[in-house]
Amino acid sequence: MARKFLYIVAALIVLVIAGGFIIRIYESELTELAFVPTAKFEKQAAFEPSKYAGNDMWFARPGKIGNPADWLPTGAAKAEIPGSAAIFFVHPTSYIGRDYWNAPLNDTQSQDRARLFLRGLASPFASAGEMWAPRYRQAAIGAFLTTKPEGQQALDAAYQDILLAFDEFVAKVQKDRPIILAGHSQGALHLTHLLKDRVAGKPIAKRIVAAYVVGWPISVTADMPKMGLPACTGPDDTGCIMAWQSFAEPAEYDRMVKVYNATNGFTGQPRKDTAMLCTNPLNGGAAPAALMKANLGTLKPDDKMITGALIVGAVPARCDNKGFLLIGDPPEIGPYVLPGNNYHVYDFPLFWANVRADAAWRLRKYLQK
Structure with a gap:
């Protein structure tokens, strides 16, 4: 398994269904797949505060051998001198079982998939510094395919693990070290809450080089005011958010908009008819459009x-x-494209080299300030 290409991040049905919010749009098409857990929801016991102090609860962290994010595609040179940032990356959904609402940490298949996801999705950031990628009791994919309260309870439970991991990350990283935050899909969802709860209005906000919150909708007016960071408006910006959701054309996202419009944002205001944050990864958010030569x-x-x-x-x-x-x-x-020309599972790979360059450049600009 370890030798297989990182990018089984586009393999099997896992990658088609790893979309969290996006998959809710296709609930009617996917109901027959019966991914919703059949088990009774059982509230998880909270981890003890020291749970993330050792290596076991991390896929990647300084001093741990076998960092999956160190993988590089053919033709990509390894950084001669890694950057000085500390990177906190939250992986997307990798558990597709029905036995639990939250993935048990001893589930071998979902843990192997998560490692493969990190090889494909976190690798653009690895040259910018030291990678920290926590294991967590993620919500099952079925949590996104139901209106049952257990779905939200599973997401809330998963987020508690992320909070604990982040607090350990902050405690262990040098107090003046720059930080890069990144996540995709379910990982990006948890990252939006992390920005609201642990970054907004706090001293640590000054240490954020950028937050790459990719593959999850963010309302510019109903979410961002509570997330503590502005949108990136160019490659020289730091302390800002990069976010996008990829579609080929003709794009068919009406069902996604319908679900989005039915929700409220972090401000408590409706997201209905509000613009979603989109920062172009080809130009660092400097302009809405960029040619393929970029x-x-x-x-x-x-x-x-x-x-x-x-x-x-x-x-x-x-x-x-x-x-x-x-x-x-x-x-x-x-082959793993969602209905409507939705390239969700390829959000990072489509722009792999640009994301790598973007993170390195923003770190450089941060250090110059």
Whole structure:
């Protein structure tokens, strides 16, 4: 398993259903798959405060051997001198079982999948510094496919683990060290709450190089005022948020908008008809649109799913007026595309080299201030 390509992050149905909020849009199509847990929800016992003090509860952290995020695609040079940032990365959903509402940490399959996700999604950040990626009792994919209260309870329980891991991360990292936050899908959802609860209005906000909250909708007016950081408006900005949700054209996201419009944001105000945050990963948020020549490299796996290569100039990117990132004609990057030309599972790989360069450049600008 460990030798298989990171980017089984686009393999099996896991990657098609790892979309959290997005998958709720396709609830009617996926109900027949019966991913909703059949077990009674059991409240998880809270971890003791020292749970994350050792290596066992981390996929990656300084001093732990076998960091999955150290993987690099063919043609990507390893950084001669790693950056000075501390990176906190929250992986997406990897548990598709029905036996539990929250994934047990001894579930081998979901833990192996999470490692593979980290190899594909966290690897762009690894050259910017030391990677910290916690294990956590993630909500099962079925939590996103039901209106039962157990679904939200499972997400709330998973978030408590993330909070504990983050507090340990902050306690162990040097007090003046710059921080990069990143997550995708369920991981991005937890990151939005983390920004609200642990960053907004607190001294640590001054240490944030950037937060990459990718693959989850964020309302510019109903969420961001409570998240403590503004949107990135250019590659030189620091202490800001990068966020996008990728669609090829023609994009069909009406069902996603319908679910989004039915929810309230962190301010308590409705998200209905509010713009979603979209920062273009090809130009650091400097403009809504960028040509494909600005794409430094899209990650594509080989046929055997063992390695991958970077394709320069594969896709352009343009934020539309609703806040979705449009990438033009559907690229041939892999078969795991959601209905409506939704490239959710490829949010990071589509712009792998740009994300890597963006994180390194923002760190440089942060250190110059």
